Amino acid sequence: MFFDFAAISPRERYKLLVSTITPRPIAWVVTQDATGHLNAAPFSFFNAFAGDPPVVGIGIGSHEPGRPKDTRRNIRERREFVVNLVSEEAAPLMNVTAIEFEPSVNELAEAQLVTLPSVLVKPPRIAISPVSMECALLQIVELGPDSGLVLGRVLAMHVRDDAVLDPAKHLIDTPNLKLIGRMHGTGWYARTSDLFQMDRIPRANWTLRDGSPVPSP
Numbered sequence: 001m002f003f004d005f006a007a008i009s010p011r012e013r014y015k016l017l018v019s020t021i022t023p024r025p026i027a028w029v030v031t032q033d034a035t036g037h038l039n040a041a042p043f044s045f046f047n048a049f050a051g052d053p054p055v056v057g058i059g060i061g062s063h064e065p066g067r068p069k070d071t072r073r074n075i076r077e078r079r080e081f082v083v084n085l086v087s088e089e090a091a092p093l094m095n096v097t098a099i100e101f102e103p104s105v106n107e108l109a110e111a112q113l114v115t116l117p118s119v120l121v122k123p124p125r126i127a128i129s130p131v132s133m134e135c136a137l138l139q140i141v142e143l144g145p146d147s148g149l150v151l152g153r154v155l156a157m158h159v160r161d162d163a164v165l166d167p168a169k170h171l172i173d174t175p176n177l178k179l180i181g182r183m184h185g186t187g188w189y190a191r192t193s194d195l196f197q198m199d200r201i202p203r204a205n206w207t208l209r210d211g212s213p214v215p216s217p
């Protein structure tokens with residue numbers, strides 16, 4: 001079927017996007033407002049966009065027209081944030097922090113989450129998260145009146161000790177992180193335990209369909 005995005009409503013476009021672009025990793029973002037109050041919320045319009053410089057991006061909307069989500073407002077004001085990744089174990093707590101609380105509510109306290117101090121930024125990290133990234137705001141790309149893409153430079157990463165295979169080689173035991181992804185509709189998530197491996201094909205091992213020889217280096 002063909003869906004012309006010009007002919008459908010914003011809600012319908014959103015449904016098509018989030019039920020097809022799956023699974024999406026979840027950034028569980030901790031920020032502080034201008035007076036230092038803590039805030040936490042999950043965002044699945046999230047990914048890494050470059051290794052050098054190390055850049056992550058998060059798409060953050062508004063609670064209603066003209067009222068940006070607290071996370072976007074806080075990042076604009078304070079220019080720093082912590083992205084925590086979400087494990088199966090932490091999923092129910094992440095869900096509590098997604099409640100559409102008024103700005104004065106500290107979601108970390110509501111979910112009874114323990115935090116640990118960050119090293120390079122003011123907002124703390126979430127202790128139960130197996131991975132946390134301390135980030136500095138690079139740029140907010142305004143996507144419309146009520147949506148912005150927050151681009152952050154990763155300054156440092158914390159990884160739970162038992163998930164580090166070899167610290168000198170920066171080798172991580174990714175399956176052991178048991179991270180979850182957001183799927184379609186309301187409330188569907190994926191585990192990252194159903195894996196398969198596929199090696200890259202070296203150019204030298206590939207003969208073109210027309211039989212052309214491999215170019216010499």
Ligand SMILES: Cc1cc2nc3c(=O)[nH]c(=O)nc-3n(C[C@H](O)[C@H](O)[C@H](O)COP(=O)(O)O)c2cc1C
Nearest residue numbers: 041042043044045059060061069070071098099100
């Ligand atoms: C798993 C999950 C993923 C979410 N992803 C997004 C997202 O990518 N962008 C967004 O604007 N809201 C997203 N939300 C909704 C926000 O978490 C929710 O609106 C939250 O209350 C915002 O909090 P804040 O105002 O403290 O920033 C998501 C919610 C859940 C449960």
